[in-house]
Amino acid sequence: MGKIISIFSPKGGVGKTTLTLALAEVLQKEGKTLVIEFDFSPGDFATLLDVDKTKNIELAVVYGLSSAVQKPEGKEYFVVAGGFPETHEKINAEQIKNLLSEARNNFDFILFDIQPGLVERSIDVLNNSDKVLVIIENNQYVILRFARIIRYISTRIKDLSKVFIVVNKANPRQKICIPDEITGEIIPWCGRLHEPWDRKIVFHVERLKQKLLEHRFTDTEKLIEFTNEILRKHNINVSTQYGEVKDGMIYIMTNIQSLDDLLKNRFTDFVTDDISKSRIQVLMCEDKQKIDEAARIQGFKIVLTSYELERYAYEKGFEYVFAGAIEIPKITHAIEDLISRATAEPERKLIKESKSEQIENPEQVVEPEQIEEKPDEDSFSNPVEDSEEELFAQDLKQEVKNIEEKSTATEQTENMQDVEVFISNLSSAVTQLISTEVSMFLKEHSKNMEDNQKLKQEITKLLEENQKLKERIAELEEKLKKLNKIKELITSLAGGLDE
Incomplete structure (x- = not known):
């Protein structure tokens, strides 16, 4: 029976797909390997591997895995391309069960490249995986999102001990923010990669593969303890029973049933049916009257409307306005941003203070591009031991009034990663x-x-x-x-x- 390994990241742009394909390059030497792109954005396989995007996950669950499997030119592993935004709504639990069973019977290793925004069937895959690789970066924003997603999936998957945490693009001169006891592997920044199977990344994935196959379990109690600590530091409620949230925050009413169900499932921990108790509202406004009514409600707004009313909505001061075609990834990103602002307003201040500290002490900061690429050496074996306070910038008290003129540049830097992912x-x-x-x-x-x-x-x-x-x-x-x-x-x- 083949082993199923799911690869997931709490945020796009952290190198998940790159590591997935690099791992496939390595595992195919150990046995027959299949990579399934469980991404409904759609994903990047069709472009990166030059495969037929019509032979995708939807075809696989309807007509069987053999109908969708392709072997990319020059590769020794097999792939199934991802689907389109509406595809995941057509897939049911029984089809996923059959797909996993067929994959186990025909391949030694099955890798699932799961999209950052979890959908219901992603939980089915995670539950039936032998290993779950969670790819993160060593920065506060990604770690906070990691804590949130662990809290979410802790109530949905049966065994958290199979989680294997990989810190990617690590700066060897900075201490890793994740405790050693729950960190599976650390991969340093390898420079700009032209392709996922670049020898610089494959070198490090070789060692990742060895640790992954030897990995027995993660200390679940320490994993939960760490994520709870992160959430508390950012003023996010954590109940005694892990995964529960005491108060709802998001009211969702777009009048598009499939979209409402998708968003409510994605943010199940935060949803409320009482608009008066919500701090974030996701609403459909078909006319000016609806926009005016929405403007009178307290809280952050995400409004779906027509192109003709887009400017009028922005004039009402709404944080996000989506006109015309519905783009689910952008709406999801907007909700995540507003959750951060509504539940963890200190987080944004924290990041800015941390960056201000770095500006005043530039000798302590090493940008990834400045790190000398040494693919044949363990470049992160001797990290600098920074204090916990410096890493999270939780208790920074230094005044930053003298760098107010640099605040605009700081805010732009803060969003560069999301911009790069979008581009x-x-x-x-x-x-x-x-x-x-x-x-x-x-x-x-x-x-x-x-x-x-x-x-x-x-x-x-x-x-x-x-x-x-x-x-x-x-x-x-x-x-x-x-x-x-x-x-x-x-x-x-x-x-x-x-x-």
Whole structure:
């Protein structure tokens, strides 16, 4: 029976897909390996691996795994491409169960590259996985999101001990914020990678693979204790029974049932049905009256409306306005941002103070791009032992009034990672679109060339037959001339006999 390994990250842009494909490169040497892109954004496999995006997860659960499995050119492992935003709503638990069973029976290793925004069927995959790799980065924002997602999945999956935490893009001169007891592996910053199977990342994934296969369990109590500590530091309520939330925060009413269900499931810990108790509202506003009514409600607003009313909504001071087509990843990101602001307003101050401290003490900061790339050395074996207070900046008291003019730049820096992820996703989508259009053009062009070739052959054949026909007509004309001469001769002879 094959081993199922799920790879998940609480936030996009931390290197999850890169590590998944690098791990596939390594595991295929140990046994027959399959990578399933459980991403409904859609994901990056079609672009990165140049595979057919129609042979995807939806096809696999409906017609069987064999109908969707592809082997990328030049690779020794197999893949199934991700689906589209509406796909996950069509998949049920029984189909996932059958997919997992078929995968276990046909492959030694099955990797699930799970999208950051968990959907219901993701929980089914996590529950049935032998290992769950959680990819994070060594910064406060990602670790806070990690704590939140662990709290969420702790109520949904049966065994947290199979969680294997990987700290990616680590700065070797900074102490890791995750305790050693629950950290499975640390991978240093490897520079800008041109492809997921770059030797610099594969080198480190080799060791990750070894630790992963030897990993028995994670100390669940210490994992919960750590995540609870993070949540408390950011003023997020944590009840005695892990995973429970005492008060709802988000009121969701878009009048689109599938979207409401998706968002309520995604943020189940925070949802309330009482709009008067909510601090965040996600609303559909079809006209100015609805926008005006929403503006009178206290709290943060996410409004879905038409293009014609977009400007009017922004003038009412709403934090997020989505006009026209619904983009679920953007709405999810907006909700996560507002949760951070509503439940953990000290978090944003904390990050700014931490960055201010770094500006005043630049010698303590080493940007990832400045780290010398040493893929053949354990570059993080001797980290600098910073204090817990410096890492989380929880008790920073130093005045930052003298750097107020730099606040704008600080805020921009704070959002650069999300911008890079957006640009990367946009670039992937554009590349995929162009690739599809070019592929269709080439297929059409090839078909036209074949048709032209057949037409040329038919014309050549007709010309040959025409030439033969002309030659035959010439022969008949020649025979006709001879017959006419014979006729004239006979006629002449007949006249002579008459005389």
